[in-house]
Amino acid sequence: MNKINIINAKETEKLLSYEKVIETIEEVYTQKANDRTVVFPLVFHEFDPGVADMDIKSGWLKDSKIFGLKLVSWYGDNVEKGLPALMGTVLICDAETGAPKGILDGAYITGIRTGAAGAIGTKYLARKNSENLLLVGAGHVASFMIPETLIAMPGIKTVRIYDPIDIKFAESLIAKIEANHKGIKFEAVTDIAKATGLSDVIITVTPSKTPLIKKEWVKPGTHFSCIGADMSGKEELDPEISRGARIYVDDLPQNVNVGEIEIPIKNGIITKEDVVGEIGEVIIGRIQGRISEDDITIFDATGTALLDLLTGELAISEAEKQGVGTVVEL
Amino acid sequence: MNKINIINAKETEKLLSYEKVIETIEEVYTQKANDRTVVFPLVFHEFDPGVADMDIKSGWLKDSKIFGLKLVSWYGDNVEKGLPALMGTVLICDAETGAPKGILDGAYITGIRTGAAGAIGTKYLARKNSENLLLVGAGHVASFMIPETLIAMPGIKTVRIYDPIDIKFAESLIAKIEANHKGIKFEAVTDIAKATGLSDVIITVTPSKTPLIKKEWVKPGTHFSCIGADMSGKEELDPEISRGARIYVDDLPQNVNVGEIEIPIKNGIITKEDVVGEIGEVIIGRIQGRISEDDITIFDATGTALLDLLTGELAISEAEKQGVGTVVEL
Numbered sequence: 001m002n003k004i005n006i007i008n009a010k011e012t013e014k015l016l017s018y019e020k021v022i023e024t025i026e027e028v029y030t031q032k033a034n035d036r037t038v039v040f041p042l043v044f045h046e047f048d049p050g051v052a053d054m055d056i057k058s059g060w061l062k063d064s065k066i067f068g069l070k071l072v073s074w075y076g077d078n079v080e081k082g083l084p085a086l087m088g089t090v091l092i093c094d095a096e097t098g099a100p101k102g103i104l105d106g107a108y109i110t111g112i113r114t115g116a117a118g119a120i121g122t123k124y125l126a127r128k129n130s131e132n133l134l135l136v137g138a139g140h141v142a143s144f145m146i147p148e149t150l151i152a153m154p155g156i157k158t159v160r161i162y163d164p165i166d167i168k169f170a171e172s173l174i175a176k177i178e179a180n181h182k183g184i185k186f187e188a189v190t191d192i193a194k195a196t197g198l199s200d201v202i203i204t205v206t207p208s209k210t211p212l213i214k215k216e217w218v219k220p221g222t223h224f225s226c227i228g229a230d231m232s233g234k235e236e237l238d239p240e241i242s243r244g245a246r247i248y249v250d251d252l253p254q255n256v257n258v259g260e261i262e263i264p265i266k267n268g269i270i271t272k273e274d275v276v277g278e279i280g281e282v283i284i285g286r287i288q289g290r291i292s293e294d295d296i297t298i299f300d301a302t303g304t305a306l307l308d309l310l311t312g313e314l315a316i317s318e319a320e321k322q323g324v325g326t327v328v329e330l
Numbered sequence: 331m332n333k334i335n336i337i338n339a340k341e342t343e344k345l346l347s348y349e350k351v352i353e354t355i356e357e358v359y360t361q362k363a364n365d366r367t368v369v370f371p372l373v374f375h376e377f378d379p380g381v382a383d384m385d386i387k388s389g390w391l392k393d394s395k396i397f398g399l400k401l402v403s404w405y406g407d408n409v410e411k412g413l414p415a416l417m418g419t420v421l422i423c424d425a426e427t428g429a430p431k432g433i434l435d436g437a438y439i440t441g442i443r444t445g446a447a448g449a450i451g452t453k454y455l456a457r458k459n460s461e462n463l464l465l466v467g468a469g470h471v472a473s474f475m476i477p478e479t480l481i482a483m484p485g486i487k488t489v490r491i492y493d494p495i496d497i498k499f500a501e502s503l504i505a506k507i508e509a510n511h512k513g514i515k516f517e518a519v520t521d522i523a524k525a526t527g528l529s530d531v532i533i534t535v536t537p538s539k540t541p542l543i544k545k546e547w548v549k550p551g552t553h554f555s556c557i558g559a560d561m562s563g564k565e566e567l568d569p570e571i572s573r574g575a576r577i578y579v580d581d582l583p584q585n586v587n588v589g590e591i592e593i594p595i596k597n598g599i600i601t602k603e604d605v606v607g608e609i610g611e612v613i614i615g616r617i618q619g620r621i622s623e624d625d626i627t628i629f630d631a632t633g634t635a636l637l638d639l640l641t642g643e644l645a646i647s648e649a650e651k652q653g654v655g656t657v658v659e660l
Contacts, residue, residue: 002417005431006336006658009486015367040373047397047425054390054428056399058373067377069386071399071421073428081427089430091401091419095377096404097385097411100419103433105660127634275369326658328336330419330435 002099005325007315009105015318016112016311018148027115027248028061029304033280036062039251044164051076057305060095068092068104070308086110086140090312102316102329106308107140111314113307115144117250118203118225118248121299123152124282125248125289126223130200136192136213137206137228137238138162138169143177145227147202150181153201158185160199162192163191164206193217202237202261203226220294226260230302237298239264245296248282248289251304260300264300265282296328332429337577337645339435342483345648346442346641348478353365354644355446356613358391358636359469359580363610369581369634381406387635390425391572398434399434402639416440421640425560430499432658433647437470439645441555442480443637445474447580448533448555451629453482454596457521460530461487466522466543466566467536467558468492468499473507475509475533475557490529492522494536523547526579532588534566545570550624556590560632567628569594578603578619581634590630615658 058069072088088106114311161170170188242264249255388399402418418436466546491500526547572594579585
C-alpha cells in the first residue's frame with residue numbers, strides 16, 4: 001500500500017501559478033538540453049478516424065526523479081452530450097522506487113503547460129522591444145497562452161486575437177481575460193493579413209491543416225511560436241516563411257514528424273539541418289537565439305509528456321504543502 | 331469534472347472472486363478471438379538494465395466499451411527498502427466518451443488475472459482426467475494460479491510445487507494455501523525430473539532464462555501452461571518439447587517475440603505456422619484443442635492489457651454495487 005494524491009482540475013488550477021509553471025517548463029527544456037530526460041514512444045489509436053482517438057505520452061525526468069504518463073482522449077461528439085471533447089489523466093511515479101505518487105486531471109495541465117511553452121519560445125527568441133502580440137486561434141490553450149506570454153514579455157502593449165472559425169470566439173476570450181490585464185489593449189480582428197503586418201510576436205494555436213499566414217504579410221523581425229501542429233499534416237504558416245528563418249524546436253525527431261517544420265521539410269524548402277537547435281539549448285546558452293533585429297524566428301513546439309509530468313509534480317508538491325487533494329492508500 | 335473510483339489492493343482483493351475472474355478472462359479471450367479487441371503497442375523502458383524498468387501496456391475491448399492501460403514498474407532493489415519490487419496502476423476509460431472511470435492498484439489484478447489465464451489454458455487443453463498438477467515457481471503468481479486451477483480442474487488430487495531457487499518458497503506457499511483446499515494433497519518437491527514424470531498438468535511461472543524441464547522427463551498426454559516467459563530470452567521448457575506438441579497462444583505476434591515459443595522458433599524446432607491458434611479460438615469452438623490422450627499440449631500465455639482492463643472493470647462494477655472505493659471528482 002502506497003499513498004497517492006488524486007488532484008482534480010479545480011484543485012490543480014488553484015495550486016499552479018503561471019509564473020511557477022513557466023519556471024517549471026524552462027526547467028524541463030533545460031534538463032532535456034542537458035540530456036537528462038527520455039521521451040518514451042507515443043501510443044496513438046483512432047477509435048473512429050476524425051471522431052474519436054486517444055494517445056498515451058510518457059517519459060522520464062532524471063534530475064526530477066519522476067517518470068509517468070498522460071493519457072488523453074479526444075471525442076469530437078462529446079460536446080453534444082454536454083461533455084468536454086478533450087479529457088486526460090496524468091500519472092506520476094517516483095523514479096527511485098517506481099511507486100505511483102500522484103494522479104491529476106490532464107486537461108488543465110495540458111493548457112497551462114502549453115501556454116508556458118509558447119511564452120518561453122517568445123521570451124527567448126522575440127525582440128525584447130516587442131509590443132504587438134497576435135494570437136491565431138482563440139480556444140482553450142489561447143486562454144493560457146495570453147496571460148503567460150504577458151508575464152514572459154512585460155513590454156507587450158497590444159494583444160490582437162484572430163480566430164479562423166468565428167470572431168465571436170476571439171471576442172468572448174477577450175471578455176473573459178481583459179479585466180486581469182489592465183493597461184493592455186485587446187482587439188478581436190478579422191483581417192489577419194493586416195494584423196500579421198502589425199505584429200512583433202505571432203502565436204498560432206489552431207488545429208489547421210492549411211496555412212493561415214502568408215509570407216508576404218510578415219514584417220522583418222517577427223517571432224512565431226507555432227503550437228497547433230502536433231500531428232502529421234497540420235500546418236499554420238506558409239511553408240515559405242521557414243526559408244531563411246532561424247528555427248528552434250522542442251524535440252527535433254518529433255517536430256520533423258508532426259510539427260510545423262514537417263511540411264517545409266517535405267516540400268524541400270528547408271532541411272532538418274537548417275534547424276538551429278532545441279529551445280533548451282538557447283536557455284542554457286549552448287546555442288544562440290535571435291542574431292539580428294530583422295531575423296524571422298520560429299519556435300516549433302509539439303509538446304512532450306515531460307511538460308505534463310513536471311507540471312504535475314509541481315502541483316503534487318504544492319498540494320502536499322497546502323493539504324490539497326484526496327490522498328488514497330493505493 | 332468526472333466521477334472516478336480509486337480502488338486499492340485490499341479492496342480489489344475483496345471485490346474479486348476467482349470464479350468471476352476466470353469467467354472474465356474467458357470473456358477477454360472470446361472477444362479477442364472474435365476480433366473485438368485491439369492491443370496497443372507496448373512501451374518498455376529500462377532505467378537500469380536488470381535493476382529497474384517499467385512498461386505501459388494498453389488496449390481496447392470493443393464489446394466491453396472500455397479502453398485503458400496498466401503501468402507496471404519493477405525495481406529489484408525495493409525489497410531491501412521494505413517496498414514491493416513490482417508496483418502497478420491500472421487506468422480504465424469509458425470507450426463511449428473517453429472519460430476515465432476507475433484507477434486500481436495493478437499488482438493484485440496482475441496476479442489474479444494471470445492465475446486465471448494459466449487455469450483457462452489448463453481447462454481447455456489438459457486431459458479431463460488430470461489428477462496431478464505441478465507448479466514450477468512458488469512466487470506471487472503461483473499463489474493465484476493454484477486456487478484458480480483447482481476451480482477450473484476439479485479432478486486434481488495432488489499439487490506438487492517446485493521452486494528453482496529454494497524449496498522453502500514452495501513450503502511456505504503450501505503453508506499459506508493448503509487449509510483452503512481440503513482433500514488436496516500438497517507436496518514441496520526438489521526432484522523436478524521425477525515430479526515432471528508424475529504430472530498431468532505442469533504450470534511454469536518463473537522468470538527463468540534457461541530451460542527447467544527436459545523433454546525426456548515428460549510423460550505422454552502432459553499439458554503445459556507456460557506463464558513465465560514474457561520477455562525476449564526467457565524460457566522455461568526444453569525447446570525440444572515443442573516439437574510435435576499442440577501449441578496454443580494468447581496473442582500470436584507477442585508470443586513469437588517474447589513468449590515460450592520464441593526460442594523454439596528461433597532454433598528452427600517449430601515455425602509460427604505450427605501454432606494451432608489462440609486459446610480464445612478453442613473457447614469459441616473455431617479450432618480444436620487436444621485431439622488424443624497422448625498429445626503434449628502447450629498454452630503459451632504472455633499476457634496483454636486486455637486481461638487487466640476487463641478484470642479492473644469487473645472490480646469497478648462490483649465496487650459500485652457494494653459502495654467500495656474512494657470516489658473522486660477528477
